[in-house]
Amino acid sequence: MNSIKKLINEVHNQTKDPICAYIYDLEGIRSHVSNMLSTLPRQTHLFYAIKANPDKRIIEVLLPLVKGFEVASIGELNKVREVSKTVPVLFGGPGKKDYELESAMSENVSYLHAESLLELKKLIVLAKKSKKHIHVLLRINLRTNSLPKTNISMGGRPSQFGMDEELIGEALSILREKENTHVHFKGFHFHSLSNNLKAELHVEMIHHYIQKVERWKHQYGLDVKVINAGGGFGVSYNETTGFDWNLFTSLLSNSEKVQSLGDTELFFEPGRFVVADHGYYAAEVVDIKMSVGQCFAVIRGGTHHNRLPASWGHNHPFSVMHLERWSYPFQRPEVKDSNVTIVGELCTPKDRLHENVMVKSLRVGDVILFKKSGAYCWTISHHDFLGHPHPEFYYITEGDCHGKSNDSKTKYYS
Numbered sequence: 001m002n003s004i005k006k007l008i009n010e011v012h013n014q015t016k017d018p019i020c021a022y023i024y025d026l027e028g029i030r031s032h033v034s035n036m037l038s039t040l041p042r043q044t045h046l047f048y049a050i051k052a053n054p055d056k057r058i059i060e061v062l063l064p065l066v067k068g069f070e071v072a073s074i075g076e077l078n079k080v081r082e083v084s085k086t087v088p089v090l091f092g093g094p095g096k097k098d099y100e101l102e103s104a105m106s107e108n109v110s111y112l113h114a115e116s117l118l119e120l121k122k123l124i125v126l127a128k129k130s131k132k133h134i135h136v137l138l139r140i141n142l143r144t145n146s147l148p149k150t151n152i153s154m155g156g157r158p159s160q161f162g163m164d165e166e167l168i169g170e171a172l173s174i175l176r177e178k179e180n181t182h183v184h185f186k187g188f189h190f191h192s193l194s195n196n197l198k199a200e201l202h203v204e205m206i207h208h209y210i211q212k213v214e215r216w217k218h219q220y221g222l223d224v225k226v227i228n229a230g231g232g233f234g235v236s237y238n239e240t241t242g243f244d245w246n247l248f249t250s251l252l253s254n255s256e257k258v259q260s261l262g263d264t265e266l267f268f269e270p271g272r273f274v275v276a277d278h279g280y281y282a283a284e285v286v287d288i289k290m291s292v293g294q295c296f297a298v299i300r301g302g303t304h305h306n307r308l309p310a311s312w313g314h315n316h317p318f319s320v321m322h323l324e325r326w327s328y329p330f331q332r333p334e335v336k337d338s339n340v341t342i343v344g345e346l347c348t349p350k351d352r353l354h355e356n357v358m359v360k361s362l363r364v365g366d367v368i369l370f371k372k373s374g375a376y377c378w379t380i381s382h383h384d385f386l387g388h389p390h391p392e393f394y395y396i397t398e399g400d401c402h403g404k405s406n407d408s409k410t411k412y413y414s
């Protein structure tokens with residue numbers, strides 16, 4: 001946190017414009033992921049779902065750590081390939097176009113998540129035509145009521161993702177037709193939910209996946225090389241306890257079901273949990289006003305930069321950073337010990353980031369530092385609505401800059 005504040009002070013001294021910036025703590029991400037990997041059981045592998053934050057420097061930091069990356073479009077695939085031509089890639093997402101299927105093959109994607117029977121049939125034709133071999137995992141939407149309940153669920157209910165488990169037989173028949181010479185079944189993919197905060201329930205869900213796969217192996221005579229159990233490890237944006245990674249990995253390590261997997265590999269492809277805690281969105285207060293007895297603080301920024309609070313309807317956690325610049329010949333506006341609603345600069349009442357929160361002191365010119373802004377914040381936002389300038393992007397890494405390529409956006413702090 002000290003390096004974040006140091007950086008904001010530095011930026012503040014360099015410009016007279018209000019601060020509006022994303023700051024990614026690359027060192028924080030590196031150490032968090034190293035810790036995650038240190039407790040993962042032997043036959044499990046960690047991929048990073050770049051949809052949570054596809055920033056090139058984050059991909060670069062993760063490259064030597066993770067097994068590979070999960071992508072859901074050509075744009076994402078290109079971002080990964082810009083950083084590495086060879087790192088393993090999982091390619092998922094509904095509604096893949098022919099050019100995506102073709103690129104998946106030409107860019108040597110390790111596993112393609114087949115999301116429908118039609119996709120599988122098209123892939124077989126395109127693979128034969130291009131003489132490229134490709135491995136597929138069938139993405140399955142389970143028929144079950146026993147998945148953990150979270151605010152985003154993609155499976156265990158009618159959904160556009162993957163194929164219902166009743167279609168597995170048909171998918172396998174398509175793959176086994178003699179016309180199929182280049183598409184190879186390797187296993188199953190499940191991503192049923194996002195933001196599950198309960199480690200025990202996550203392990204139960206994985207047990208459920210393993211049990212199902214065991215049944216299908218016998219039913220259809222399958223050799224299953226990979227079970228991809230998706231992402232979905234949660235991050236708490238309020239006072240509730242976050243996902244307990246150490247508990248999760250210790251339950252997995254002691255799990256008989258996981259141990260009985262033999263040479264089947266278990267993949268995870270989280271996004272949020274990898275990066276959320278190591279991103280900050282800093283936005284300066286540009287106005288404070290009263291309306292019908294309620295106080296509003298308007299920031300330089302808003303939901304066009306950080307749409308997560310509006311998308312989830314939650315109050316995004318923040319702290320206030322007091323800055324001492326005030327150049328006008330009149331009194332600096334300030335509220336003390338008051339409830340304030342933090343809003344953005346857009347012409348829509350939906351542009352709210354935190355509703356009615358008690359602040360000890362807040363002045364125009366102070367900075368609101370939104371924490372937990374590393375995942376699904378900038379990347380899911382409608383950046384150009386109203387045409388305000390985009391935020392700046394800064395990166396924190398450890399050590400000094402000697403011998404490293406330094407640019408004005410990367411700050412080295414020890």
Ligand SMILES: Cc1ncc(COP(=O)(O)O)c(C=O)c1O
Nearest residue numbers: 049191194195231232270271272
């Ligand atoms: C297929 C797939 N895998 C992985 C993820 C990452 O999920 P999370 O960020 O919840 O870990 C997503 C998110 O939507 C996804 O759709």
